[in-house]
Amino acid sequence: MQEFLSLRAFSGNQDDLVAFLESNFPRQTRVLNPRLAARIPESKSVEIRVPLNSHAFQEINGFIESKRNQNIDGYKYVTTTVMRKYSESDLQSAEILLLTIRSHFEPSGEECGTIYETLCNECNWGRQVSDLILDLRRVPQHKDISETIAWVEWVVSSKFVRTFAENKLTGAEFRPIFEFKNPTKQSKEWHQLRVTGKAGELAETTKLGRDPFSPSQVSWRCPLGHAVATQFLSEIYLHRNAWDGSDIAITGALFGQGRNLLRPAPLIIISQRMYRVLQEAGLKGFSYEIAHLV
Numbered sequence: 001m002q003e004f005l006s007l008r009a010f011s012g013n014q015d016d017l018v019a020f021l022e023s024n025f026p027r028q029t030r031v032l033n034p035r036l037a038a039r040i041p042e043s044k045s046v047e048i049r050v051p052l053n054s055h056a057f058q059e060i061n062g063f064i065e066s067k068r069n070q071n072i073d074g075y076k077y078v079t080t081t082v083m084r085k086y087s088e089s090d091l092q093s094a095e096i097l098l099l100t101i102r103s104h105f106e107p108s109g110e111e112c113g114t115i116y117e118t119l120c121n122e123c124n125w126g127r128q129v130s131d132l133i134l135d136l137r138r139v140p141q142h143k144d145i146s147e148t149i150a151w152v153e154w155v156v157s158s159k160f161v162r163t164f165a166e167n168k169l170t171g172a173e174f175r176p177i178f179e180f181k182n183p184t185k186q187s188k189e190w191h192q193l194r195v196t197g198k199a200g201e202l203a204e205t206t207k208l209g210r211d212p213f214s215p216s217q218v219s220w221r222c223p224l225g226h227a228v229a230t231q232f233l234s235e236i237y238l239h240r241n242a243w244d245g246s247d248i249a250i251t252g253a254l255f256g257q258g259r260n261l262l263r264p265a266p267l268i269i270i271s272q273r274m275y276r277v278l279q280e281a282g283l284k285g286f287s288y289e290i291a292h293l294v
Contacts, residue, residue, distance in 0.1 A: 001090055001235075001290065003052040005212055006081040007060065008032070011044040013074030020063050021048050025056060052082070052212065064213045077219075080211040082233060084289050094290040096243070097275050098236050099268045101154065103146035103285040105138045108261045109153045112180040116263075123222035124258030128152075132192045135180040139190055143285030151256055151265040154193040161191050163281045169274055171197025171246025197249030199269040200242020203294050207234035220257045227254040227264035236267065240293040247274040 009017040021029045029048045031037055037044040050056040067075035091097065110116055115130035132153060140146045144157040161174050175192040179185045208230040209215040218230040243249060247270060254264035269291055270278075278286075 002085045004049050004083040004085065005052055005057055005060075006047065006049045006083055008045055008047045008079040010079075011037075011042055014078075016067070016072075017063070017075070017078075018044065018046055021046055021060075024059060025050070028056070049083070057212075061213050068213070078211060078213070080213075080231070082212060082231060084235070086288075086290060090290060091275065091288055092272075094275070095272060095293055096238070096291045097270050097272070098289040098291045099248075099270050100287050100289070101145055101147045101268070101285060102287055103140040103143040104149060105140060105146060106149045107135060107138070108148040108150040109134055110150065110261055113183060114153075120222065120224055120226050122224050123227040123254070123256075124260070124263050125222075125226045125254060126258075126263050131176055131178055133178045133180055133183055134190075136177065136187055136190055140285065144283040145193065145285040150261050150263055151258075152263045154195075155190050156193045157283075158189050158191070159281070160193075160283055163277060163283065167273075167277045169247040169277060171195060171244075171248040195248055195250045195266075195268065197246025197269075198242070198244045199249035199251045199267070200239050201252045203237040203239050205234070205237035205292075205294060206232065209233045222257075222264075227256060227258065229257040230255065235289060236269075236291040237294050238269065238291065243269070243293060247271045 009021060011018055025048055028050060029046050032045045032047055064075055064078060109132050112135055113133040114128065116126040117129050118124060118126045139155055144160045145154065147154050155177065164172065173194050173196055175194050176186045177190050177192050179187060207215065208218055210217045210219045211231055212233060215233055218228055220229040249269045250266035254266055256262065256264040258264045275288065
């Protein structure tokens, strides 16, 4: 497994960072939307990807740390992602894996008439109390799983449902989805994935942080303890005795600072058996990371 930092910097409040990256790492730094940046210099944004265990990362870390120590505007939050790259043998030997949905669309169900009960006004944690209603024309047509911008509305294809049933996988049920333009019409092609399997809470071994430059902090916590907004600075670790053994399961912990249409969501964990089934069936719309039971 290899870990990389993806960092984006923006002109305006991060001019120094843009200049630092372009000066010190010219081959690794690329301009995003170069035509727009050429016309409107103040709109310039750049991206760099470096291994976390590299000298380049240490240089970038030192630069941002110095800016934060000076309380310079624009450096309290930086746009980063920790990326992990695995070999096929790594994935095939994992006991469990984190499944991340990569395909997103809008509008959300709530915008189409789906009814929710909000259970926490701090993090917007809620419960869906009606069938899911969506504008099905907006669902990514060539993906077998996707989610709306609400984060908690997971849509799967009939192929996904059929594959799940034929292989006798466990931990999910599939609910109907109704068409926004005709709310009495149930879709035959798309279904709502409702995960019933339980993966328990994250083990203390899991490292959370605002970003790799501030590993001891998180961006935000719900004052009532329901959700946290953070990055995962390590792979996911779960308590073995809390996982119910389902082929697909969700964590008890919720992630994301929900507001308006956005609601905090759990992580999706799958078994090695389900990973192999998804791969053999050629289903699309997601990526994997290795997770661990401890």
